[in-house]
Amino acid sequence: MSKLTSRRTVLHLLTGLSVSLLLPACQNSTIPEDSSPLQVGTNVGNVPWQLENESGELVGFEIDLVNIIAQRLDREVEYQDITFINLFPAVLSHRIDLAVSSITITKSRLETVDFTQPYYDSDQSLMVQSDSEITGLTDMQGKVVAVESGSTADEWVQGHQGQYNFKEVRRYEGLQPAIEDLRAGVYDGYVGDIPAFLYYAENNPGVKVVERIPTEEQYSMMFAKGDPLRDRINDIITTLKQEGILAEIHEKWFGSPPEEGTSTVEVLPIPQLEEN
Amino acid sequence: MIGTFSGLALGNHYQEDAKTKLEQARTQGELLTQLQLTARNFSPERTFTPVLRNTSRFYFRREEFLKHITEIKRLITQLEASDQGQENSLYPFLNAYEWVVNRYAEDVTQVLDSVNPVTVKPSDIPELKEKFNQLSTSPTSIRFHRYSNEMSSFIVQTNQEIQQAEKAWEQAETLRTWVIIGSTLLGAAMASILAIMTSRAIAHPVRKVTQVAESVTETGDFSLRVPVISEDEIGSLATSFNQLIEWTQDYTQKLQKTQVQLIQSEKMSSLGQMVAGLAHEINNPINFIYGNLRHIDHYLDDLLALIILYQDYYPVPPAEIAQQLDVCDLEFIQQDLPKLLESLRVGTDRIRQLVLSLRSFARLDEAEKKPCNLHEGIESTLLLLQSQFPEGLDIEKQYGNLPEYECYPAQLNQVFLNLLNNALEALMETPSIPRKQITITTQATEQEIKITIGDNGNGISPDIQRKLFDPFFTTKPVGKGTGLGLAICYQIIEQHHGKITVNSRLGEGSEFMITLPLSPRSISLS
Ligand SMILES: Nc1ncnc2c1ncn2[C@@H]1O[C@H](COP(=O)(O)OP(=O)(O)OP(=O)(O)O)[C@@H](O)[C@H]1O
Numbered sequence: 052m053s054k055l056t057s058r059r060t061v062l063h064l065l066t067g068l069s070v071s072l073l074l075p076a077c078q079n080s081t082i083p084e085d086s087s088p089l090q091v092g093t094n095v096g097n098v099p100w101q102l103e104n105e106s107g108e109l110v111g112f113e114i115d116l117v118n119i120i121a122q123r124l125d126r127e128v129e130y131q132d133i134t135f136i137n138l139f140p141a142v143l144s145h146r147i148d149l150a151v152s153s154i155t156i157t158k159s160r161l162e163t164v165d166f167t168q169p170y171y172d173s174d175q176s177l178m179v180q181s182d183s184e185i186t187g188l189t190d191m192q193g194k195v196v197a198v199e200s201g202s203t204a205d206e207w208v209q210g211h212q213g214q215y216n217f218k219e220v221r222r223y224e225g226l227q228p229a230i231e232d233l234r235a236g237v238y239d240g241y242v243g244d245i246p247a248f249l250y251y252a253e254n255n256p257g258v259k260v261v262e263r264i265p266t267e268e269q270y271s272m273m274f275a276k277g278d279p280l281r282d283r284i285n286d287i288i289t290t291l292k293q294e295g296i297l298a299e300i301h302e303k304w305f306g307s308p309p310e311e312g313t314s315t316v317e318v319l320p321i322p323q324l325e326e327n
Numbered sequence: 328m329i330g331t332f333s334g335l336a337l338g339n340h341y342q343e344d345a346k347t348k349l350e351q352a353r354t355q356g357e358l359l360t361q362l363q364l365t366a367r368n369f370s371p372e373r374t375f376t377p378v379l380r381n382t383s384r385f386y387f388r389r390e391e392f393l394k395h396i397t398e399i400k401r402l403i404t405q406l407e408a409s410d411q412g413q414e415n416s417l418y419p420f421l422n423a424y425e426w427v428v429n430r431y432a433e434d435v436t437q438v439l440d441s442v443n444p445v446t447v448k449p450s451d452i453p454e455l456k457e458k459f460n461q462l463s464t465s466p467t468s469i470r471f472h473r474y475s476n477e478m479s480s481f482i483v484q485t486n487q488e489i490q491q492a493e494k495a496w497e498q499a500e501t502l503r504t505w506v507i508i509g510s511t512l513l514g515a516a517m518a519s520i521l522a523i524m525t526s527r528a529i530a531h532p533v534r535k536v537t538q539v540a541e542s543v544t545e546t547g548d549f550s551l552r553v554p555v556i557s558e559d560e561i562g563s564l565a566t567s568f569n570q571l572i573e574w575t576q577d578y579t580q581k582l583q584k585t586q587v588q589l590i591q592s593e594k595m596s597s598l599g600q601m602v603a604g605l606a607h608e609i610n611n612p613i614n615f616i617y618g619n620l621r622h623i624d625h626y627l628d629d630l631l632a633l634i635i636l637y638q639d640y641y642p643v644p645p646a647e648i649a650q651q652l653d654v655c656d657l658e659f660i661q662q663d664l665p666k667l668l669e670s671l672r673v674g675t676d677r678i679r680q681l682v683l684s685l686r687s688f689a690r691l692d693e694a695e696k697k698p699c700n701l702h703e704g705i706e707s708t709l710l711l712l713q714s715q716f717p718e719g720l721d722i723e724k725q726y727g728n729l730p731e732y733e734c735y736p737a738q739l740n741q742v743f744l745n746l747l748n749n750a751l752e753a754l755m756e757t758p759s760i761p762r763k764q765i766t767i768t769t770q771a772t773e774q775e776i777k778i779t780i781g782d783n784g785n786g787i788s789p790d791i792q793r794k795l796f797d798p799f800f801t802t803k804p805v806g807k808g809t810g811l812g813l814a815i816c817y818q819i820i821e822q823h824h825g826k827i828t829v830n831s832r833l834g835e836g837s838e839f840m841i842t843l844p845l846s847p848r849s850i851s852l853s
Pocket residue numbers: 745749750753782784785786787795800801802803807808809810811812813814837
């Protein structure tokens with residue numbers, strides 16, 4: 052009897068050992084993603100959301116926000132400079148974990164990507180040369196208009212072609228090259244996000260914002276559909292709103308605290324595609 | 328073993344896993360590259376503007392374009408299928424891409440449909456060119472190209488996945504190796520532990536085998552057997568060992584038989600020679616005596632007749648003769664002398680008989696089987712032994728009708744001699760027996776002859792009965808018995824294809840029975 056039990060013990064020992072031998076392999080096979088740096092795609096130059104300062108550091112409203120989020124996630128961040136239109140396939144291909152670039156939540160975008168709750172309420176606007184005679188959209192008839200390729204401005208211009216009769220639509224990738232062409236007189240008016248335009252015009256000579264186009268857009272962070280990271284980051288955004296940190300960031304970049312009731316202050320639900 | 332196999336199974340599982348991942352990644356990589364290559368060269372303005380007025384080429388290129396779109400869609404579907412169960416799913420991308428492709432295809436076909444190359448005039452061309460240019464800078468077109476380009480990152484990613492999968496494969500391979508090494512070591516360790524455990528379990532039965540082996544060698548008791556308790560290797564060892572003992576026993580018996588045979592033939596030939604010589608030496612003087620007895624008889628008759636004749640012619644003899652006649656009591660001599668001669672004749676006759684018996688017994692040189700009268704053999708043997716008969720011995724003979732028996736007579740006489748000798752010795756050993764008796768019976772059936780030689784001696788205890796016929800088995804003191812008597816009997820009877828058995832009761836007597844088969848030729852009644 053004792054011989055039998057001791058034999059069994061040996062077998063148990065053996066099984067245990069082989070299992071322990073295999074364990075490292077099991078761990079290897081499920082590579083934990085959480086320790087790897089957060090890959091963030093962003094359209095650098097999109098002021099004041101993401102831009103390079105004089106010393107070449109990447110800064111901005113959304114950069115501050117992402118950095119705090121990464122801190123709370125206890126993860127490093129790696130930023131990839133990607134043109135706005137490319138952010139969509141990039142996030143879908145998982146080249147990046149998320150995209151930040153004052154991306155507006157839209158119905159059609161929700162069909163292919165996921166967003167967190169918004170953190171900024173925005174509109175479109177029209178920017179022209181400082182010495183331009185154009186005072187608003189009505190002056191843009193028969194004029195050449197420019198937009199950021201694939202942006203909501205692009206959509207808006209296409210949607211309002213009949214109303215304003217633009218002569219031509221020019222599509223740019225990046226704020227900088229577009230404004231350079233505007234200054235050079237390549238086209239007449241530039242339609243785009245009002246906070247960026249105001250910020251740029253305030254800090255750079257030669258251009259002015261002549262009209263706010265009320266589109267009631269809300270900015271958010273963009274994820275590939277079904278990425279569980281979205282919910283975790285959304286929770287962090289909630290706390291950042293509650294702690295007033297988002298408001299601090301707003302004040303830092305826009306010089307004034309956010310208005311009550313805006314998405315920078317209010318905790319909002321995750322945007323969903325309405326059913327039906 | 329179990330460890331090794333389960334380890335290998337797990338190792339195989341990981342390796343299989345790594346293999347499927349690797350294959351999946353490779354298929355995906357191939358599909359993506361193909362997709363990108365197909366999508367990359369899409370440029371409607373460059374494709375269509377040069378052929379706006381060439382109907383066949385325009386339609387050919389239009390067909391090509393649509394084929395490419397179909398191909399892209401097919402690749403997307405295939406990729407979606409290969410994507411199942413992947414961690415970083417391509418699905419959201421492919422879904423979006425499919426939408427983009429559809430939109431793009433729609434936009435392009437819309438423009439293409441607005442062109443009828445048959446009716447296109449050279450003056451229409453700048454306008455159409457502008458249409459195609461706008462198409463190529465449209466958000467859909469840009470999106471289409473960006474999504475198509477994004478596949479590069481997928482390809483990079485897939486390549487990384489391939490590398491990872493290859494690494495995982497290697498890891499699985501390493502794991503396998505380690506499992507093999509580890510479990511081999513463990514197996515060895517376990518084997519040694521089990522070896523110790525089993526050696527203990529084996530030691531006991533093996534010790535038993537050893538003990539039996541030792542006692543067999545010490546006692547020569549081939550009846551000893553190792554108990555076969557299990558059906559395992561030990562069991563078969565025990566069985567083999569027992570078989571070995573059996574073989575050894577058989578072999579020893581055969582060896583002893585040969586030895587006995589050798590001794591017997593030696594003994595017989597020397598005894599036979601001696602007896603033959605002796606018989607010859609005795610035979611001659613006895614024949615002289617026997618032959619001369621007749622002459623003595625005649626001479627005495629003559630002499631007596633002469634004396635009677637003298638007495639008739641000279642009735643009164645001279646005094647000296649008359650005196651001598653008184654002294655010799657001639658009358659008594661006349662009466663006694665024939666009796667004397669008769670007894671001489673009987674004595675000499677006995678000696679002649681004895682010599683004949685000796686010669687009959689010593690017919691050892693006779694190598695051939697001969698038809699014999701077995702009763703004659705028994706009688707001559709008894710005659711030889713007569714001098715040793717104890718006082719008051721009763722020999723009871725119940726002879727049946729025996730056919731002449733084809734045999735080696737000298738050898739059978741040897742059997743009778745040995746058996747009778749033993750019987751006599753048994754009777755002598757117990758002087759208390761009031762009526763010493765030896766019973767000899769013979770009988771014949773159609774198939775066999777049965778001869779029994781029994782005595783009412785001390786008998787044989789059952790525990791030694793089966794050893795009686797073993798060579799050198801004796802209960803008699805050294806110098807008296809060799810223990811060969813019965814062994815020789817056994818062997819001779821065996822030579823005659825017969826049987827010899829013993830039936831004995833301790834204190835009551837013994838009876839040896841010889842059964843000899845009759846060959847058809849020997850059935851001729853004497
Ligand atoms: N008729 C008998 N009665 C009792 N014991 C007998 C008889 N015949 C044989 N035996 C026993 O069998 C033994 C073997 O007999 P066996 O004739 O082979 O050898 P032995 O008589 O001892 O020696 P020997 O070689 O001189 O004949 C005897 O020693 C005796 O103990």
